[in-house]
Amino acid sequence: MKDTVISTATIxxxxxxxxxxxxxxxxxxxxxxxxxxRHQIEALARVGYRAVAPDMRGYGKSESPERADQYTVFHAVGDLVALLDALGERQAVVVGHDWGATIAWQAALMRPDRFRAVVALSVPMMGQPPVPPSQIFPQDDSSLFYTLxxxxxxxxxAEFGRDVALTLRKLIFAASGEAGPRLPGDSTPNPFGMVSRSTGLLKSLPEPATLPDWLPALDFDRLVKDFxxxxxxxxLNYYRNLDRNWELQHLTAGLPITIPALFMIGERDTGLSVPGMNQIIAAMPTLVPDLRGSHVIPDAGHWLQQERPNEVSGAILSFLECV
Structure with missing residues (x-):
């Protein structure tokens, strides 16, 4: 794999x-x-694809604009289009996980001329809610939803930056398949659930004695150094634009995603503990008429492409053969 920094029209x-x-x-x-x-790049390259994974804006060695309002999904999709141009490519299949999945869905919606198919992991395509997200997320006197x-x-x-290695160890383990099943009402500590106003997010999460087998020490050390x-x-600035995204996305509200699509989620993904998530996933064909599959990967948690690399790579390759 080649690691480079490329200048695009945006960042x-x-x-x-x-x-x-x-x-x-x-x-x-x-x-x-x-x-x-890393696993999917190698698998794709082996069978005749050009695989490119960027550090998204604000991450790693990519540029980090100073203002928080420069992290909307419109900025992120613009970065992907600019990256295609810088790579000399007219079209791509876009694959995303977590926030990357949200951005991939929006890229598919906004620019089907540049993105010919979409694969999303962990986050389904969702319709436009009637009110800004900040008015939907729960909170009370003692706790608030993690996005708030x-x-x-x-x-x-400030909390996450005190000990970067500890933060990442706790977040990764708590959202992994190793942490246990995820069902509505499950008491397993969820890093992407409610947060105590008095103690913060990390205190409630277990500190694992060892890293999961799928995350070797060298790969974890690289992640820590990057952060x-x-x-x-x-x-975090992506979360600080949820209401701004909602306002801007009225531009595309009601439009379907017309390109071929594939969705995957881990059976133990933390997102499945959100009330109504299974109904949202089941309703996706109304928003994504050419959804070619919606797969639940047994025993996997949130970090799907790392926890189950062979299954994820295989599903992507099978999908690519048909688009």
């Missing part, structure tokens, strides 16, 4: 790439970097 982006052939663009989520796709906790840089940013350099502000 400088750090990318890893391998292979030659039709382009597949892989977008990571929070708190990850481009190396979350992420809004204040004096809270989450020690970039900090968490860029990644």
């Amino acid at each position: 400088r982006m750090s990318i890893i790439e391998a292979g030659k052939g039709p382009l597949v663009l892989l977008c990571h989520g929070f708190p990850e970097t481009k190396y979350a796709w 906790y992420f809004q204040d840089p004096n809270e989450a940013e 020690e350099v970039s900090g968490f502000r860029g990644g």
